[in-house]
Each structure stands twice: as C-alpha cells, then as structure tokens.
Amino acid sequence: MKVLIAERISDAGLDELKKETDVEVRLGLKREKLLEIIKDFDALIVRSEIKVDSELMEAAPNLKVVGRAGNGIDNIDLKEATRRGIIVVNTPDSNAISAAEHTIGLIIAIARNIPQAAHAVKSQDFHRNKYKGVELYGKTLGIIGLGRIGSLVAKRMKAFEMEVIAYDPYISSEIFDEIGVKKAETLEDLLRNSDIITIHTPKTRETVGMIGEKELAITKKGVRIVNCARGGLINERALCEYLKSGHVAAAAIDVLEKEPSYEGDNTGFYNPLIELPNVVITPHLGASTVEAQNNVGITVAREVLSALKGQFTSNACNIPSIDREMLDLIRPYMKLAEIMGSFYYQIESTPVKTIEVLFSKGLLNTEILTNAILMGLLYPIVEERVNFVNSRYLCMERGIQIIEGILNDGDDYSNLIDLKIVNEKGQEVRFKGTVYGRDEIKIVEYMGYDVNFEPAQYMLFIRNEDKPGVIGYIGNILGEYGVNIATMHVTRRKEEGLALMMLGVDSPVPDEAIYRLVNVNGIITAKAITLNP
C-alpha cells in the first residue's frame, strides 16, 4: 500500500504510517504534477489546501482512502468519493481546542487592536490614541454554530463575564443549558443583539454566505466579527463595505473564500480585506499548534491505516460512524449481513428490484448492517469496487429500492436479520439469519424452509425433488471431482415434495460438476456459492 502525503503532517503521524506502509511525502506539488502521480497511490493525505475533486479521483484508480488531516472536508468531493467507494476520514476532535483558542485570540486581538498596535511599535510609532479598544466584560458574544469549537469558545468566554448567546437550530435546548449559553431562536436575534459575533458552522450549501449584506445591515453599529471557520460563510464583499463604513468596527479572519492552493503559493493571491486597517487576518492558522498537529497527524495516520486494512474507522465521513467497542459487538452481524446479501446473485439471476430488510429490536447500527447486505449483494455482479462506503449508492444507482425496518416482537430469535429480496419478475427470495453466542453465524430460514446452517466459504446449494437416491448422486459426483463434503443440511416440505440442501465443502465446486448435478434426475437447481473470506 502506498500513501501520498501531499500536505504537511506531524513527524509523529509520519512515523505511525511508516511503520506499516510505504509513504511518500510530496509537499507543494503543482496540481498537474499531483494529477500525474496520484495513480500510483492507495491513500492520499491532505489538509485544507488541496482540492480532492472528481478530476483528481478520476486520475487515481487505486485510491482507496483520503485522509483529511483536520476537520472541515469542504475541499473534498464527498459524494464523488462515496460513489467511487473511496473512504474519507478526518480528525474532527484533534484540533478543536486549538481552533477555539485561536478564535479567542482573534476576539481579543480585535477588541484591543493588538496586531495593528504591535506592528506600529515595531515601525517606531508609539501612539496610544489610535489603538484604544473595548472591554469584553459585560458585552454580548454571539456564537453561530454551537458544535465542537463553538461550545469550547462559549465555555471559555464566559470566564470573561461576557453574556454568551448562540444560534444553532440543529442542537437541543438541553445542550444550550448544559453549556450555559442563551439560545437565540433566530439568526436575526443573534445578529441584532451581539457586540461580537463569531461563526463556527461547517461550510455547506446552507451556510455559504449566511452572513451577507442583509444580515450585516441588522447588526449593532460597532459590531466586531470573527471567522475562524471557513471562508465564504461571511460574504467578503459585503463585509468589506461594512468595515469601510465603520458599521462593523473590526473583523478577524482566519479563513478566506479563496486561499492559495498549496503552501507558499502566493501567485495571484489577493483579497481586498487585507488592505483594511480594521481587519486582522491570519493565514488559516486555527489548527496550527504543536499539540493540534501532533494529534491530527497521529489520528489521521491511524485512521488511514485502519481504512486501508479494510477495518472500520471511527472518523469515516462517508460511512456511518461507530465506536470501536460497538464495532466489535456488531462485527459478526456485519459478516452475517454480507453473507445473506451475497447469496442472491449466486443462486438467482433476475435483477433485484427491492430489498426489504427487517432487524430485531435488539440490533443496533442497522444502517451499517444494511450497507453490508448491499455490499454482499453487489459483490458478484459489479465491476467497480464495492464496499461499505458505496454499496448503498451503487444500489440506488441501479434503481434498487431499499426498505429498512424493525421486526415485530414474537420471533423465536432476539437478534434476527430478515431479508426479503424482490426481483423484477416479482419473485421473492427470503433469508433469515442470526448469530449464536459471540460469533456463530447461522442461516435459520430460506424461502420459508426452516434451515440451520453455518455458512462456509465454499458451499453447494441444491433444490431437488424429495425422493430417494438424490443425496447418493451428489456425493458420488462431488467425489469424482475431489470435493470433500464438510457439512450437509437437508430440509424439506413434505406436502410439496420438495427438498433443499446446503452443503459446506472444502473446495470450490467446479462448473463441470454443477453441470452434471443439474442433469441428475430429481435435481432442480444446483449452484456453487463462494463467500468472501
């Protein structure tokens, strides 16, 4: 496995990676060069500068993982990565404290004009009058987005005896109470009442430009504004105008709508905000501390390694997230789900129209289990890579309807997966499976037949007339091809005169043996099944 580090991560992170993979560090790559070399890599690690878009992914046929050494993933086309089955991992917790502290630094800097004053003194200008500031004490701080960083800022700024209000429609009132912050019911409320406004939302379609001319117009005259989240959340042109008029007394900006695309690339870099005396700008420094970069480097290295090994990662952005303990608990169910999904196209050939999957109430993280079923289903029939990341997407792309639900009480099993597949001919294929103890996977029902077999890597599925002699033929034919039968499960519906067999065998059943089996008088279907190891 080859990992390309295209933006700087800490030595500690680098060491973690080097223990287990082949790592190449190529910083400051021009876009054309990156597009040329990316084809050789299985994983790519970036920070916020490099755009991981469809063009880059198209040039990277081996790419399996993109590691974002940091939090925001607005430089990564997540939908495209998902479509291609590329796992995107990030490190959202690793730099939150640093970003919050940087925000607070910026708040104080613009309250007291510290950067401008320090710069003046260094230029031999020792005037105090120009740099008179304001106290934070007793003022109102308005926080937009009370997530990881917003809440850290809130907790810390209360120590300045500021009144802290926040606007975040996606979190509950209890969280506001827990943090001790007053809830602004609307963005307008927050804008009208704050002396200092700081924004901490992600950059999404909804939040881009959420502070524009209209919003600035209702802020208090003399308001101060901080953006240490993402460029573009505040409309820069409107902000410039309001700073020039003095309505906005000062702004502190760590992030710009357009930042250089690699470290040190200053060509054509310009932003009118830079020219304004009442603006403090830092070059996207929120996460640039020794501690944050150490944490980020180590975390991204571990996440990328786990993803490359096919293990679940706790910070995957395009797979439902799950913590490690829970993952250990549901791992056997993920395997069961994958196996159940993988039977269909190894037994049937009519395209699937609908997947309906019901889970016992006791089963958690069912979204992942459904993804596992879909992965198993598609594995035998799609050319592109299919994994937990893209299985749902690929199914939807194929027009397969996915219905998920909870089983009613009353089943014999407390941890059951009940899978019904309806194909384009309207035929139903149904499996039920469960896990005994910690990890004993069992299929307990197939098409209404009670069965009870433990899936093996190689199996033979037979549907036959319920009459004497059939089993003997099967044993003889398999014997002729050197296929040893390890287990055999036979069930029947006497009234219909039909029987079903699932044999676990020690090696794959050759096509020729299958051909001979289906020609045996009484055998209706014979299918070789191979499961992923």
Ligand SMILES: NC(=O)c1ccc[n+]([C@@H]2O[C@H](COP(=O)([O-])OP(=O)(O)OC[C@H]3O[C@@H](n4cnc5c(N)ncnc54)[C@H](O)[C@@H]3O)[C@@H](O)[C@H]2O)c1
């Ligand atoms: N400057 C830096 O170096 C730096 C470092 C780390 C993170 N960041 C950025 O900081 C921002 C916040 O990061 P975080 O870890 O706190 O994210 P988070 O996901 O923990 O919190 C974001 C909060 O914003 C809220 N939100 C979403 N849409 C909203 C809307 N329309 N109105 C109000 N609230 C809304 C969400 O409910 C959530 O609570 C992100 O943009 C991230 O990329 C910047």
Ligand SMILES: O=C(O)CC[C@@H](O)C(=O)O
């Ligand atoms: O320092 C960086 O690479 C960007 C950090 C920050 O913007 C993030 O989203 O984590």
